[in-house]
Amino acid sequence: MPKRAAKPKLGRLEKLDPTDYWQTQADFQQWLTEAETLELLGEAAGLSLDPLEDEALPELDYVLLTEAESRLPVLVAAYRSGADLSDLGQLLAWAAAEHAAKVVWVAPDFSASVALTLDWLNQRSEVTFLGLTVELWQIGKTAMAANFIPVCGAVEDGEIDPEAEDLEETPAREPEPEPEPLTPLQQENLEFWSGMCDRMDRQGSLVKPGSPTSEATMGFAIARAGFRLNAILDRDHGSLYTELLLSGIDAQPHFHLLAEEREAIADEMGLPLIWDGAGDQACMVASTLAAVDLGDRDRWPEYQAWFCDCLERFYEAFFDRIKRLDANGYQPLPKQRASLTDTLVLPARPRG
Numbered sequence: 378m379p380k381r382a383a384k385p386k387l388g389r390l391e392k393l394d395p396t397d398y399w400q401t402q403a404d405f406q407q408w409l410t411e412a413e414t415l416e417l418l419g420e421a422a423g424l425s426l427d428p429l430e431d432e433a434l435p436e437l438d439y440v441l442l443t444e445a446e447s448r449l450p451v452l453v454a455a456y457r458s459g460a461d462l463s464d465l466g467q468l469l470a471w472a473a474a475e476h477a478a479k480v481v482w483v484a485p486d487f488s489a490s491v492a493l494t495l496d497w498l499n500q501r502s503e504v505t506f507l508g509l510t511v512e513l514w515q516i517g518k519t520a521m522a523a524n525f526i527p528v529c530g531a532v533e534d535g536e537i538d539p540e541a542e543d544l545e546e547t548p549a550r551e552p553e554p555e556p557e558p559l560t561p562l563q564q565e566n567l568e569f570w571s572g573m574c575d576r577m578d579r580q581g582s583l584v585k586p587g588s589p590t591s592e593a594t595m596g597f598a599i600a601r602a603g604f605r606l607n608a609i610l611d612r613d614h615g616s617l618y619t620e621l622l623l624s625g626i627d628a629q630p631h632f633h634l635l636a637e638e639r640e641a642i643a644d645e646m647g648l649p650l651i652w653d654g655a656g657d658q659a660c661m662v663a664s665t666l667a668a669v670d671l672g673d674r675d676r677w678p679e680y681q682a683w684f685c686d687c688l689e690r691f692y693e694a695f696f697d698r699i700k701r702l703d704a705n706g707y708q709p710l711p712k713q714r715a716s717l718t719d720t721l722v723l724p725a726r727p728r729g
Contacts, residue, residue: 422525424451425446427443439453439455450475452477454480457485461490461491468480476603483511487529493529504602509526567589570608583689585597595607596608599621600695600696604621610671616666617680621663625658629660635695642698646664646690649664662695
């Protein structure tokens with residue numbers, strides 16, 4: 378009878394307190410920036426994370442990374458102890474300062490109030506929030522392993538750990554009411570945007586579409602928070618609009634810094650552009666297509682193609698410029714706002 382091969386001896390699995398292993402916040406933060414840790418964290422969060430190139434590690438309790446596909450900033454906040462609601466204000470301040478598109482909060486556990494608040498923020502904000510617990514395990518005397526578990530924020534139903542002690546007290550949510558049936562106009566909007574999103578997917582567009590909407594405006598992310606690409610159906614005036622919308626307290630400085638390059642931008646894009654800086658916290662750069670009849674469905678492919686082309690041109694021309702913007706570098710000049718309001722800027726030459 379052949380001799381059985383010896384099986385490896387099984388070790389004892391023991392859960393450790395993270396504060397015993399990472400004795401300082403700096404140790405914990407340094408560990409989060411290591412390549413293997415980023416890969417593990419990305420798998421748990423559903424993201425592909427890259428460190429910023431040539432970025433020195435800040436002496437703060439967060440790390441700024443980028444999402445590999447979109448190149449949007451991702452802020453990872455590391456807490457060696459449990460995350461409570463009193464910490465949330467600081468987290469939001471960091472996210473605002475870095476213009477983060479996604480915020481990943483890592484801690485040994487989350488209070489029920491934090492979990493509920495992160496879920497609420499995801500419903501009300503364009504920024505994505507995700508809470509992950511970090512577990513540290515020791516196998517035998519030497520081998521150690523860490524594990525991240527999504528517990529709150531932007532996680533799919535069923536991903537919340539049922540054994541997370543602090544989440545057991547989360548109040549049960551009321552069932553979602555049945556959505557109101559769409560009006561004929563809303564249904565038409567939905568069908569138009571669905572066709573346009575399909576076209577963008579087939580073309581492999583740089584602009585990543587989300588879910589089609591039943592509204593007359595569909596938005597797309599670009600570069601960082603405070604900026605949004607919008608595609609707009611204006612039935613009242615028989616027009617289509619593609620716009621870059623700048624919002625927030627830095628909208629004016631950002632708008633005027635971009636407007637300093639308006640001739641070069643128009644030259645690159647090959648489109649007539651409307652620069653409107655009239656709003657204090659909402660400015661826009663737009664291009665329009667007139668004489669549109671959205672009631673003629675045979676022309677929808679033509680209109681969808683126009684949006685796809687326009688969105689691509691806006692994305693290519695503005696993405697890097699937006700990333701480089703620094704509102705602190707803007708020095709307002711007398712009467713500058715009036716000179717840039719409702720100004721139609723024509724391209725120097727058509728786009729080749």
